[in-house]
Amino acid sequence: MNALYFCVFADYHRFSGYPIGVDGLVQIMDDAAAHGVQFVIHLGDLCHDANYYSDFLSIYNENKYNIPVFHCIGNHELEGSTPLAQVRQKYGMPANYYYEDFNGYRLIVLDTNYYINEYGKTVHMPPGHSTPTGTYHLGEKQLAWLEETIRASENPCLIFSHASLELPQGCRDALAVRQMIRTINEEHPGRVLMCLNGHYHRNNIAAHDGVVFFDVNAVYNGYWQNTPHKGFPEEYANSARLASNVCVHKDPLHAFVRVTPQGEVDIEGMETTYLYDVSPESLGANSANSFGRKSEPRISSYHQDAVWNV
Numbered sequence: 001m002n003a004l005y006f007c008v009f010a011d012y013h014r015f016s017g018y019p020i021g022v023d024g025l026v027q028i029m030d031d032a033a034a035h036g037v038q039f040v041i042h043l044g045d046l047c048h049d050a051n052y053y054s055d056f057l058s059i060y061n062e063n064k065y066n067i068p069v070f071h072c073i074g075n076h077e078l079e080g081s082t083p084l085a086q087v088r089q090k091y092g093m094p095a096n097y098y099y100e101d102f103n104g105y106r107l108i109v110l111d112t113n114y115y116i117n118e119y120g121k122t123v124h125m126p127p128g129h130s131t132p133t134g135t136y137h138l139g140e141k142q143l144a145w146l147e148e149t150i151r152a153s154e155n156p157c158l159i160f161s162h163a164s165l166e167l168p169q170g171c172r173d174a175l176a177v178r179q180m181i182r183t184i185n186e187e188h189p190g191r192v193l194m195c196l197n198g199h200y201h202r203n204n205i206a207a208h209d210g211v212v213f214f215d216v217n218a219v220y221n222g223y224w225q226n227t228p229h230k231g232f233p234e235e236y237a238n239s240a241r242l243a244s245n246v247c248v249h250k251d252p253l254h255a256f257v258r259v260t261p262q263g264e265v266d267i268e269g270m271e272t273t274y275l276y277d278v279s280p281e282s283l284g285a286n287s288a289n290s291f292g293r294k295s296e297p298r299i300s301s302y303h304q305d306a307v308w309n310v
Ligand SMILES: [Fe+2]
Pocket: 044, 045, 074, 075, 076, 162, 198, 199, 200
């Protein structure tokens, strides 16, 4: 069977609060076309209010290269005023979590925006306020759907989500998913090949039990701090409300992934620098997140040899 070859990016954060335009998305789509990918997928937080960014979204959804594109919902899609149903409509998603069999692979896209409310009920994050404490669950219903979707697949599966399925500090159901994948792969070697996530604006690639977990760095926004820094020239700092809360990647980070049914994986990352050389280091900041991962303006490249004898 042919390899799957695609472009992935995460956390573009098109939003009036950031000085981030549309050029990065144009560059990513141009590069994806030049690489001859089979599809492009983003891992959430593409824009904060899908209702307001139609021109931006059309660069992706109606791209001039006719490359198939996929969406995954992040938390910021829902923090503005756009309800889930409208985000789905603007993005052209069949559901908030869904799968598609594509070129001999099953692409499974999850929604990690469920949280357990004060009554112990699993509910989806409502629009219009910031992310409630305890968000980033899949919830029992989606977990059951995920297991059924993987088990029923005749194709090897890739799982895409906004929050991480690698560690329990990420999606709160990460360990349950890891156990599920391990059990299914023991019964059906190579049924699940990779898990890819965004959200943390960090760069990390790790393999567990032959499955590659790819934590995809943000396109532009690197290290965030609550107190604005003074590193940017005045004009740039004044160009958007949250401009100086961030260290910004100079070039739009994205990656190319090639994967085979045997679990051979090649990730072609990219490296850039920080805009105006404002880095966590120059600010004297410790950028380690709860995973212990520091901000860096790159996506690593990676190779894994074939794992599964299929
Ligand atoms: Fe996020």
